[in-house]
């Protein structure tokens with residue numbers, strides 16, 4: 001049972017539970033945790049370690065920011081927060097994951113609360129996310145279903161932060177959708193995939 005949340009230090013949000021202590025911190029404040037964080041995320045969404053580490057190493061105060069939920073020195077949760085350049089005061093949360101062994105114990109909610117407190121301190125007013133199947137979890141955490149937003153316009157960093165090779169590469173990977181197929185090309189039969197649900201929480 002959660003007893004309460006209080007802040008410790010500038011970047012750290014510490015959550016006290018009945019017996020053990022959980023802490024939501026930016027990943028870049030604990031670089032020694034990057035490898036374990038990579039293992040956690042890859043256990044849910046397998047991807048090359050090199051690519052994953054490249055993304056995680058981009059975590060910074062000016063966004064994108066990866067937050068981790070720590071239990072002592074163990075990484076038990078992660079989420080990534082990016083700014084949405086086309087929408088003021090808004091961010092996008094993705095890659096929300098809790099260690100498989102620790103699910104359904106309230107830790108996902110603690111992580112979301114920590115993330116909300118973190119972005120609120122940065123002046124963010126709206127948190128957007130997409131999900132396919134975890135709607136109930138987010139509804140319980142105060143998120144509402146909303147109209148789809150243009151996520152192609154979102155960027156993982158604020159315009160005032162310096163451009164780096166890594167960020168330039170990110171822009172390319174998050175670039176606009178491909179142009180429409182020529183009219184005379186027969187569309188392939190694609191399997192029907194359930195649409196993503198867009199959700200928002202106003203802080």
Ligand SMILES: CC(C)(COP(=O)(O)OP(=O)(O)OC[C@H]1O[C@@H](n2cnc3c(N)ncnc32)[C@H](O)[C@@H]1OP(=O)(O)O)[C@@H](O)C(=O)NCCC(=O)NCCS
Nearest residue numbers: 096097098103104105106107108109130131134136137140
């Ligand atoms: C989604 C996830 C982060 C939730 O973390 P969690 O620690 O299990 O969640 P919590 O224990 O804090 O759950 C909070 C509430 O949401 C509910 N909930 C959690 N997952 C749910 C699900 N899949 N379906 C319905 N309700 C769910 C819980 O019942 C709980 O409600 P309660 O307090 O009334 O019992 C975790 O299941 C996970 O990592 N899943 C795999 C990765 C994933 O799908 N991430 C989301 C990408 S959009």
